[in-house]
Amino acid sequence: MSARPRPRPRPVAKLKQRTTTNDRTDDPPTTSTLTADEDAQFMRNRGRTAAQWKQLHQLTRNSTPVHADDDDDSEQSSHASSSPPRRLKRKKHNDQPRWQTVDVAQLQKNLLSSDGDSSDVEIIESILDTQVAGESSPNKRKRQRSRSRSITPPPALSDHQLANAKYLVRQALAVEPRAPSPTFLPDDSFDNIVLNPELAKIVEEVKKQAAQQKVDAEQTGGPEMVTLKVNWIPHPLNVAAPKPTWTREMKRHDAFRVLFEETADLASILVDHLVVTYDGKRVFPSGTPHSLRIWTEGELEACDKNTYEYMRTRRLQRSHSPPSQDDASEDEASSDDHSHTESDAESSGGDKLKLVFRSTVADDVTLTVRPTTTCGAIVKAFLKTAGLPDIYSDAPSKGKGSKMIPYPQLKIDGDKQASNAEIGEADLEDGDLVEVVGI
Structure with a gap:
């Protein structure tokens, strides 16, 4: 059996080979190696110092702040050590999911009024579309001006308006007229009631007393x-x-x-x-x-x-004051006048009358006069006897240009007597009362 050729090993990356051949236990930092490799791709400006580079970085941060709009840019800016720190993104007012911004009450109302499932989906989509459109409109972004409640009371209603309102309410309610009052039913008579002898005697006595009082009031009144x-x-x-x-x-x-x-x-x-x-x-x-x-x-x-x-x-x-000298002189003068009048009356003949004269400003005065004495002379004697001043227009002591004041008169049985009338024409008797009015 022939030996199978051995496959050629794949080439290994130098970085991995370096790490595998390295006998040290701790791994080198990868971030510094990547940074060094990236910096090697750019040309360095050797003419600037560290202080100048720091100043440039500071100006860049102040003048052009970096706003991360996309997720990729934010990741690249976080890995770059030379870029300034990213500012936090402001949270929007309505930064919530669309499913949380749906009005639950309105949704329930629409769901109850709808008929099928297809209409429910359409209702949800329409609500979401209206809310998104309202949030995206520029007019809705501005906050509406708050308006305080008005403290001015409403104008008062006139009388005819209130009357018309009452009439309309009565017409609408159609209030029925009040029921007539019940007829008066007289009490049952006591003729059929048999009382005890003592009570019956008391009832008879009360009836007799009531009838007697009624007769007395009618006869003597x-x-x-x-x-x-x-x-x-x-x-x-x-x-x-x-x-x-x-x-x-x-x-x-x-x-x-x-x-x-x-x-x-x-x-x-x-x-x-x-x-x-x-x-x-x-x-x-x-x-x-x-x-x-x-x-x-x-x-x-x-x-x-x-x-x-x-x-x-x-x-x-x-009544309590003692008589003064003036009053005494006036009494003497009045007595003289009376003597003159009496002498005149005696010469002509006639009887004397003792009359009581009354006024509202003085006490009763008793004078003795003749039937032929005139009422004017009697009034003058009454004024002197009562101590009243004679300031009237018929007095002989009045001067020219003075205010005319009517002279008092005698009033007998409701009729006023003239000043030149004789007192005997009134058919008076001794002790009769004569009023003096006009004082």
Whole structure:
């Protein structure tokens, strides 16, 4: 058997041969060998020093920064030792996979509204396409300007707008009218109820008392309707103020509350500031004409609270103050006047009358007069006796150019008497009350 020729061995690379023939255990660094081989391919500039090369590298880093756009360039720049360090790439705002940028709520809504699998794929692709197009558009890259909420309140609605809205709501809801109120069912009569003898006796007594009180109220009270006259009294210092009179009819047992309210409205004051008097006594809203013993007609006086307090204070001061010399002289003068009038009356003949004169600004004054005495002379005597000044236009002491003030008059049974009228024409008796108005 012939010997088979031995195959020729393949040529081995010198680098590998060097490594295999080398008896040392540690391998030489491959990076330095590759660097030396690469540097051997370029021509070195021997005229520059290390400091100049360092300065050039520094200028290159500052002037032209290297941006790695592709993966291959980034790998080559990392292996090159002479290139400057690569800057980190800025992370984009929406640097996420496309499948994470899909709106889950919108996707679910579209999936539920879709019919088949093919429509689902189309919906996903359309959503992705719209999002990519929105991100790539230049207008979307800019952030929208934030706008604060407005604090200006909305304009108020007018009355007719509110009325129209209410009408439309009622029309839309068609609210049914309220059901009629149930009819009143009277209580069962007690005729069929049998009470104990004691309870039956008590019921009879109560019925008798109620019937007796009703009869007494009807018999002793007078007519059902009463006519009342309310005279307004202004402040004594306000001479030019009007003095109106109001007339009103009311039931006998009704309270004066309605009368007070109407009088306050006519006088343009508050009800709390109104004071009403009857025969010099104050009347309150809870009173009735029956409580004042008014038969068919009555006359009340109304004034303001300040006026009432002023007149009341003057009366108290006049009652507590001792009579002065002036008052005594005036009393003497009045007595002289009375003596003259009485002498004149006696010469003509007639009886004497003792009358009581009342006014709103002074106390009651009692004077003795003749039936032939004129009302003007009686008013002058009343002013002197009450201590009131005679500042009226009919007085004989008035001068020219002075302000005309009407002279007070006597009022008998609601009628004012003239100044030249005789007091005997009024058919008065001793002790009758005569009012002096206009002071």
